[in-house]
Amino acid sequence: MGDTVQRILVRAKDGIALLKAPPEEVKPVDTFTRTQGLQTQFSADGKLLAIVKPSGSGVSIIDVASSKELRTIPASNVMGIAFSPKNTFLQTFQKAGAPGEKNLVLWSLATGEAAFQQSQKTFSKLSWPSIQFSDDETVAGRCVTNEVHLYDPQDFSRGIVDKLRVPGVAAMQLGFDPPSHIACYVPELKGAPASVRIYERANMASGQPVARRSFFKSSTVKFFFNRGTTAVLVLAASDVDKTNQSYYGDTALHYLACDGSNECTVPLSKEGPIHDVQWSPSGKDFVVVHGFMPSKATLLDSRCKTLHDFGSGPRNMVKWSPHGRFICLAGFGNLPGDVEIWERSQLKLLGKTRAPMTVTCEWGPSGRYLLCATTSPRLQVDNGIKILKYDGRLVYQQPYDQLYQAEWAPAARDVFPDLPPSPKASKSDEASTSGQAAAAAQEKKPYIAPKPVAYVHPHAATSASIKSALFGDDDKPKALSRSAQRNKKKREKKEADGQDADGEGVAVDSLAAQVQATQIEEAEIPGETGKKIRAVQKKLRQIDELKKKAADAGGAGALPPAQREKLGQEAALRQELEDLQKTL
Incomplete structure (x- = not known):
């Protein structure tokens, strides 16, 4: 057993810091002095930390437990760093200053001198480190x-x-x-x-x-x-x-x-x-997240035989805890950030939560906590870290103005014991957990987008409202298509039978006039008289619409003056229609 304090490294705009992590109180490590650096890298056992100093002044090797600088590696223009598995060497790739320069170097951490040098033209994070070591x-x-x-x-x-x-x-x-x-x-x-x-x-x-x-x-x-x-x-x-x-x-x-x-x-x-895809730490099985969204997650053994189907969901990532006891399935990037945590032995879902806009997600060395970080330059807003327990509960959250990196200090597998999930302390805890699950489910209700509407240019909308306020002609009827006219006639017939679509009574004299007007209109009266009748009918329909509008607004006094004047013309128009019908 080694040092059992979990630590988190954060590299932010104001420098690099080490934090103590849960189950202890999250706070900066007292002995670590905040410093500036371009890159950082932990050794595999978490005992050493390499920091690429700014302005090409070398690579500093820090003892994590004591926070003391052990030595400085004299490497400039460093683009990549990596420790060997047993902390014997530090591998660096430096930007070449001249063709053929030996810019791939293994530095002895015991002496600080170059132990091996080769020339390499290009650097790729996908193939780094260029020199691979076995664990031993x-x-x-x-x-x-x-x-x-x-x-x-x-x-x-x-x-x-x-x-x-x-x-x-x-x-x-x-x-x-x-x-x-x-x-x-x-x-x-x-x-x-x-x-x-x-x-x-x-x-x-x-x-x-x-x-x-x-x-x-x-x-x-x-x-x-x-x-x-x-x-x-x-x-x-x-x-x-x-x-x-x-x-x-x-x-x-x-x-x-x-x-x-x-x-x-x-x-x-x-x-x-x-x-x-990721193998379990034991190497006996692996999990694959695959398929079009919503994707599926599948557990297979070392001979490619399916053991369990985790179902479908918005996922694109799988992470095994260091001891292989827990499996985290999550969906980040352009996905909502759903996080599911399963227990491997019983294939039981322990908890679900959501960590939106997460860029990196890793298990801590104890296998009891997850670190979710939102970092720059992937995202320029809402940078920060969240620490989740293995059942999905949020235990710590800290925002940053600009966060470039956040990661756990690793540890050897035998440092932390492999503990099973803790039993519920009381029924109140269970109620609290179920309440959180209900709240999470409430948050996950599908978003219903509003119905699209026709685009109206701002100037056009403004001019229409001004014209309406000045002249009161916002109620001018629009030209109807033949189909719309037929449908309107059908509605008017229903209203004549007392079957108004809104379930409201219609005045008998108005209905009679509408039925008569409809019959005359359907007859397609030719000549000048027919034109006059149709014009009067149109004005009467507009007056009927204004009456409904006035009723909704609380009275005719709420209408513009021009519209109130039009309402006063109803009796004269009906008399004119009656006189025209007598000439037929």
Whole structure:
């Protein structure tokens, strides 16, 4: 057992700080002095911290427990840093100042001097670190043009101790525990498919792979060896999806057993992209998040047999706790931020919550807490950190004006015990949890968008309102189509029978006039008299509409003067209509 204090590193606008983390009170570590830095990197056991100093003044190596600076590595223009698994070396990539400059360097942390140097033209975060070590530091490997070179970390002065020739190799991965196998990727070339080949280190001289799988639709791959190095998962991705089903390209997940007994595409039940995949810490099973949204999450064993289906949901990430007891399924990025936490042994859902706008999410070394961070430059607003317990409860939250990085200080697996979920302390806790779940469900009600309306230019809207206020002609009837006119006549007939759509009574004399007017209108009276009758009918319909409007507004006094004047013309218009009808 080592230091059992959990720590969180935050790199913000005002500098780098170390915080004590739950279950202790969250506060800055007293002995750590806030400092400025361009990059930070913890060692695998969390005992050392490397900070790239600003203005190219080197890399500072800090002892995390005491917060003391152990030494400064004299490296300038550093773009990448990485510790070796047993803290023997610090690997740096420096921006080359001249062609052929040896800018890939392994520094001895015991002496602070360069132990090994090579030249490398480009830097990629996807393939960093360029020199890979096994967990026990018995072997180190590097991918170069058409070859994989192996070195002895105990004595780099021996140079290349073993060599594997693989024409066209673009990426490699060394098995880490144990380092018994090497995976190599050869991309597509001149119509030939891409391939992944697994080589056994003990039989590299033969140049023959023990397992091989070929496939199309790939420009990059990512390797996932399990603990024990018995199998490897290969996530193949292409920049373009030729089926046009995904804007982000095409992905496929392949499985290869390191003994050559099985190689296949991982059988998944839903079509769509592979969002994430991760082996359990034991290496006996893995979880895949796959398919078009809402995606599915599936648990499979080390032989690719399905063990459990977690159902569908807005997810694109899976994280195992360090001991493999809990599984976090979440959806971040352009997803709402739903977080689900499952217990592996019983496959039971322990809690659900939501952490919107999260950029990074990681388990703490104790396996009891999750750190969710919103960082810049991915998001420029609402930066901050949230700490969730394994049941989804929020235990700490801190906003930042600008946060660049937030991560746990790691620890060896034996530092923290593997504890089961704590039982509920009381029924009140259960009630509180159910209340939180109900509140969360309430928050997740689907958003109903308002119905779209026609766009009206601001100037047009303003002029219409001014014209209406001045002249009171906002009630001018719009020209109706033939279909609308027929429907209107039908409605008027229903009103004549006392079946008004609004369920309100209509004056008998008004109904009689409307029925008579409709009959005359339907007769299509020719000549000048017909034109006059239709004009009077139109004015009477407008007056009827004004009456309804006045009733809704609380009386005719609420109408503009021009409209009130029009209401006063009703009796004269009806008399004129009656006189015109007598001439027929």
